Amino acid sequence: MLAAVILAAPGTAAAADWYFKPSKNHQPATTEPEYKALLKKYDGIYIGDITKKEVYFTFDNGYEAGYTAKILDTLKKEHVPAAFFITGHYIKDQPGLVRRMVREGHIIGNHSWGHPDLSRISDEKYKMELEKLRQAYTELTGKRSMPYLRPPRGTFSERSMKLAQEQGYISVFWSAAYKDWLRDQPRGADYAYMQIMKRMHPGAILLLHTVSSDNAEALPRVIHDLKKMGYHFRSLDDLTAKKQLPAVFW
Template identity: 55%
Template sequence: MKYVCALLSLLLFFSLGIRSAEAAVSNRPINWGFEKSRNHQSAEPGQPLRDLLKKHDAFYMGDPTQKYIYLTFDNGYENGYTASVLDVLKKRKVPAAFFVTGHYLLDQPQLVKRMAAEGHIVGNHSWHHPDLTKVSDERLRKELDSVRVKTEELTGYQGLNYLRPPRGVFSERVLSLSKELGYQPVFWSLAFVDWHTNAQKGWRYSYDQIMAQIHPGCILLLHTVSKDNAEALDQAIEDLTKQGYIFKSLDDLMIDRTFHQPFFYSL
């Protein structure tokens, strides 16, 4: 009997320890943001945010000493421009990552298939695009798993590795649970207001925003609902290439992080 009591006490001890550890992970909402890059200098989110991302192995940019650009798109719904974006990427031989929602998977299966077939990364942007800090652990798992299952069904693309929290809203809990579920959270170091479809300003606006904020190691976030982006992309890629920038994939970034950990983890 004393052994049973001891075992129960031990189990209770570990249970309380786990609960205590879980409670220590904050779910305070954080809106991703940073001081924009100027003159090709790195975007700066501040030390607290950099420390938090480092703690959970998330990232927002690559090596700031290398003129690499990682092109990413968020795809919540289709507005008629993704095909032309894919055409430009194919023409320029540029890899990209497309973070898709459940709506996009159901509404545009052929475009998702094309993304994968042409060698692009398909990333997880959650099924319903909720604020992940406001959903339970179980709901968060379901949001991500539903996208993974449907993407694999459409493309044969096994294992979505990358996650972008909807609207850039996250918490330490979201980062921790995402990592536990096998996802690499990916933020960004260059973005601008490009998603208002009824307030497009012409291709030059998108082009100028990209060229003004670009920097080595940049993770560039664009939305394919933007007519401006679709029309500016080809010229931006051409001119950035002339400046010596090289477009690489998030998989390349992960390899660089793996083999240059002391450098990356000092960021």
């Protein structure tokens, strides 16, 4: 991934772009010590238990490009749980798919209403972005709980992470991902497979985008081969249910 970009504007708190440092030979990814410290302080996560061959699938859904149903078909067939982080546009445009995600046991996470940089907006605007999406989710599904937040673009600051915690959210970043959101640059299922597999490691929280046809095509093979390698697929709820996280998380 690209190196971290530290942002600072007059009168605003410093913000950062999330990134991870991939390791070779399926060793766990790492990130900056100061990022780990903020995650620990504000109950955020980016990786699971690195002593276990467990994987956490997460998808960002800003808009629909026609591939999410195929991804859901694969997850259902393979009995793999996932978390889908949705926006206001997505829940308005694709209520049927959101209902299906819930019906099939997946987690719906908050990706904000309008996808702004949460580290640069006012406290009031920040709270509105999350609450408006949560209310729409409750109205659609009848479920009130929406405990997970993925900051749009991966940008964050100590203030934004503190606000997330105060609003009852667990900030979810990632330890495995690749540049898969550019729809005008398809590279094929083999390319997606290789990019995902070379970043895989025990405890990986994998970020994928549902707008990628490459991901939709590669996913069955990814899941099949991870199973052959001894990996198990877990839900974010399984991870956060552990009351005390091992020190290796940080």
